[in-house]
Amino acid sequence: MEITGSIKEVRAQVKEWRKQGLTVGLVPTMGYLHEGHKSLIDRAVLENDKVVVSDFVNPIQFGVNEDLSTYPRDIEADKKLCEAAGAALIFHPEPEEMYAPDFSTYVETEHVSAGLCGKTRPTHFRGVCTVVSKLFNIVAPDKAYFGQKDAQQLAVIRRMVRDLNMDIEIIGCPIIREADGLAKSSRNTYLSPEERKAALVLSKAIFHGEEMVKNGEKKSDVILTEMKQIIEAEPLAKIDYVEMVDADSIETVEEVKGRVLVAMAVYIGKTRLIDNFIV
Incomplete structure (x- = not known):
């Protein structure tokens, strides 16, 4: 497995693979990889001849006073996980490689990014x-892989690819959870032992909602x-949102009909966690 921070080197390697008639999968990540990321890489390895994992903490997706400077990073551990999973290349650029000093061009979706986390x-x-x-x-890449835990992100990426006629297949992969139910997240490392226990209210609420739907509740x-x-029964929890929306348009719905996303963002102490389920 190779690792590079150079755009030029990534393009050269992919061109060489293309000359050999090989398919290429991409797993975009911000690093500090865990079993959730590994599940994406595992699937990409199964479905493609070569897999590229991007490992880049993207500064422009962090807002003012968000955790850019403290976001966890461990490239050595990431390399071990990627190699064990069978990735062929890690792209690990510095921000200066991705963004020129006078960078001024952005890609933005409307509507689908406005609700939930977009608020x-x-x-x-x-x-x-x-x-x-x-x-x-x-x-x-031929295919790119994203986790269902970031359900709105997945919907936004799918809309972008559709609207801009990108010739890439977007693959959504299931949420990977800890043994006690908490959705795996790089931000889980921020939690104190007490907060880690309190965070279980997210998955508890998710599982309860799923059970209600299975039992026939639609409203x-x-x-x-x-x-x-x-969630409100947990003193350390503060709700950002708990909503039911159309899974593709992210528009609010009043009942379970068609493909529906039930999503939440909850602060446990100062740490913002997300979870969801899809009907």
Whole structure:
């Protein structure tokens, strides 16, 4: 497995693979990889001849006073995980490689990025779309892999690819959870032992909502009220949002009909965590 921070070197390697008739998969990440990321790499390795993992903490998707400077990083551990999973190349650029000093071109989706996380992080998805479109241009993959935990991000990327006629297949992969149910996240490392225990209210509420739907409940207000009650019973938890939306348009819905996303963002202490399920 190779690692490079050079756009030129990534393009040269991919061109060589293309000459050999090989397919290429891309797994975009911000590093500090865990089992959730590994599940994406594992699937990409199964479905492509070569897999590129981008390992880049993207500064333009962090808002003012967000955790850019403290976001966890461990490139040595990332290399071990990628190599064990069978990735062929890690792209680990510095911000200066990705963004010129006078960088001024952005990619942005409307509507689908406005709700949920977009309400409290209004510039976040502009940063996500911009860096992902750059990665698509650099790697030119056949397929790209994203986790379902970031369900709105997945919907935004799919809309961008559709609207801009990008010749890339977007693959969504299931949420990977800890043994006690908490969705795996790089930000889980911020949690104190007490907060880590409190964070289980997210998955507890998710599982309860799923069970309600399985038992025939379709009204969003009934489902969301019970989910919120579970979270509000935890003193360390503060709700950002708990909503039911159309899984593709991210527009609010009043009942379970078609493909529906039930998503939440909750602060446990100062750490903002997300979780969801799809019907």
